[in-house]
Amino acid sequence: MSSTKQRKRRSAKEAVSPKPTQPEMASPEDWAPSGSSAFKLFLVVSILAAKYSNISDCDETFNYWEPTHFLMYGYGFQTWEYSPIYAVRSYAYNAIHAGPGFLLSLMFDKVTVFYGMRLLLGVACAGAETYFFRGVAQRFGSVVAQHLLVLLMFSSGMFISCCAFLPSSFAMIMVMIAMGAWLREDPQVAVLAIAVASCLGWPFAAAAGIPIALDLMYRSGVKDFVLYAAVSGLMVLGPQVLLDSFLYRRLVIAPLNIVLYNVFGQGGPDLYGVEPFSFYFKNAFLNFNIAFPLALVSLPLWVLRCYLLRRKDLFSWKGMHRVPALLTLTPMYLWMAIFFTRPHKEERFLFPIYPLFCFAAAVTLSIIQELCTVIVLKFRWFRVRNLVFIPGVVLAVTYSMLAITRSVALCRGYHAPLDVYGELHYHAAAESKRHPTQLFNVCVGKEWYRFPSNYFLPDRRWQLRFLRSEFRGQLPQPYLKSHNATWVVPPHMNDMNREESSRYVQEDDCDYIVDLDMPRSTLREPRYSEMKEKWKILFNSTFLDVSRSSSTYRSFYIPLYYDIKNEFVSYNVLQRVTRRTVKPI
Numbered sequence: 001m002s003s004t005k006q007r008k009r010r011s012a013k014e015a016v017s018p019k020p021t022q023p024e025m026a027s028p029e030d031w032a033p034s035g036s037s038a039f040k041l042f043l044v045v046s047i048l049a050a051k052y053s054n055i056s057d058c059d060e061t062f063n064y065w066e067p068t069h070f071l072m073y074g075y076g077f078q079t080w081e082y083s084p085i086y087a088v089r090s091y092a093y094n095a096i097h098a099g100p101g102f103l104l105s106l107m108f109d110k111v112t113v114f115y116g117m118r119l120l121l122g123v124a125c126a127g128a129e130t131y132f133f134r135g136v137a138q139r140f141g142s143v144v145a146q147h148l149l150v151l152l153m154f155s156s157g158m159f160i161s162c163c164a165f166l167p168s169s170f171a172m173i174m175v176m177i178a179m180g181a182w183l184r185e186d187p188q189v190a191v192l193a194i195a196v197a198s199c200l201g202w203p204f205a206a207a208a209g210i211p212i213a214l215d216l217m218y219r220s221g222v223k224d225f226v227l228y229a230a231v232s233g234l235m236v237l238g239p240q241v242l243l244d245s246f247l248y249r250r251l252v253i254a255p256l257n258i259v260l261y262n263v264f265g266q267g268g269p270d271l272y273g274v275e276p277f278s279f280y281f282k283n284a285f286l287n288f289n290i291a292f293p294l295a296l297v298s299l300p301l302w303v304l305r306c307y308l309l310r311r312k313d314l315f316s317w318k319g320m321h322r323v324p325a326l327l328t329l330t331p332m333y334l335w336m337a338i339f340f341t342r343p344h345k346e347e348r349f350l351f352p353i354y355p356l357f358c359f360a361a362a363v364t365l366s367i368i369q370e371l372c373t374v375i376v377l378k379f380r381w382f383r384v385r386n387l388v389f390i391p392g393v394v395l396a397v398t399y400s401m402l403a404i405t406r407s408v409a410l411c412r413g414y415h416a417p418l419d420v421y422g423e424l425h426y427h428a429a430a431e432s433k434r435h436p437t438q439l440f441n442v443c444v445g446k447e448w449y450r451f452p453s454n455y456f457l458p459d460r461r462w463q464l465r466f467l468r469s470e471f472r473g474q475l476p477q478p479y480l481k482s483h484n485a486t487w488v489v490p491p492h493m494n495d496m497n498r499e500e501s502s503r504y505v506q507e508d509d510c511d512y513i514v515d516l517d518m519p520r521s522t523l524r525e526p527r528y529s530e531m532k533e534k535w536k537i538l539f540n541s542t543f544l545d546v547s548r549s550s551s552t553y554r555s556f557y558i559p560l561y562y563d564i565k566n567e568f569v570s571y572n573v574l575q576r577v578t579r580r581t582v583k584p585i
Helices: 003-015 035-052 060-074 091-105 110-140 140-156 154-159 167-183 187-201 203-220 223-248 254-264 269-272 279-288 289-294 298-308 330-339 347-378 382-387 391-414 416-434 561-565
Strands: 441-445 460-464 511-517 535-544 568-576
Touching: 003 561, 035 110, 035 140, 060 091, 091 110, 091 187, 091 223, 091 460, 110 140, 110 167, 110 347, 110 416, 140 154, 140 223, 140 391, 154 269, 154 279, 154 347, 154 391, 167 187, 167 203, 167 347, 187 203, 187 223, 203 223, 203 254, 203 330, 203 347, 203 535, 279 289, 279 347, 279 391, 289 298, 289 347, 298 347, 330 347, 347 391, 391 535, 416 511, 416 535, 416 568, 511 535
Parallel strands: 441 460, 441 511
Antiparallel strands: 511 568, 535 568
């Protein structure tokens, strides 16, 4: 009897205080890097991009680096968009970059300032990626977050865009912050980020905020959303309008002017070329390879997942995380519906949704893994249960390898302009010390659009000049040398991309020529390197000849094959053999 009572007491005690058990091993799918670890990984990629990514668009140079250079140093090139007659560009966007740039200029030479400013852009992008990553982890869980981390890190599209000095890159950063805030249920930050992207960056970035607006209006009410939007818009647009109106000396609302020009302007952006419908598909595949088709099927695959697994999170606003998962995928599709159908297409127009391609592809990869798990459990294939992540890993590794080879190919094939202008800067600085009263003209013909900016020329005694080439459109011209250069109407400018002959000088006026030595020549584009009695090669670097290289081999860097199968030409800095006689300043 007593032994029975003792056994009952022991059983009761064990029920209250069970024996400690061995903790279960955490599954890989339950783990995701911390925010600080993710930031460090993104930052490494941004540092590499700041150093090795190319300037792929002449708009970046002449519409953003050059006006910023003017604000910092008092001289630079002006495009028609900055003429007070048109005022379709905001100086506010340049000013927020000129501030940190000015501090760098107190300590470093201009080339170092250029790369330092690019690095700051990369740091901002890494921070936004981290915020976006944490929002995805909170709303979708660690599996999607893991895939997103890999896709963002290795993406050649992100490598191109993260350090680009363009409003579309700035909008991309703000869209990531808006998406992260939305997923973390912080509506004020989400609305403010879209306002900053649209007003200070690129007004068309508002399209990415439409799903956010619909969600907030449904959950918080139209009145609260309108209040958030109005306050955010005034916070950003108010100082911007004041600064632009001061510099232009008239009332200027630059975001409105951009919309009016692109939508209702005579000729509009189509003056600068149109592309076929397939342009963005090819571009997105090159920059995201297999992640792009994975992104395209994310929304229908999510719907299929909810149907097959009887999930209720398709349109539901209920639960701890009230943002409906399906709605978070729609900004990418909405952007594509708008921009893929426009005749004027440029790669930078897709920058704001580059992170959304990665996000949508990450969702697809997680669905594939989830469906594999369901199949394994349904058919009781328990021995292979721990292998369900293998399809996702294989796809992620394939994507990463292709993305790395794409980024290397871009750097290997097209980095020569930054290399030779960097060499020219230090040569020019030495020449300035030897000839302190001399003016120097650095001339470009067909290579005008690859000039990386006046940050690569040491001071205002070194001036970029244009030679005639086969390009027959309008070139930029230097800002007027006066205190009122931003509000005086410059001569010889138009908004129809008509050629202005006032831009050109003669070959005899040049001290240096920067040129791509192509095997073919025309009357307007001779081979200056062959004129050995006039010119000698000072610096050169190899540059990919697209016209004579197969797209199969030039698109991705395949060791050995890339150099063998592609054709390269010399990107030259030529110096006059006999010094030109000029008046000292």
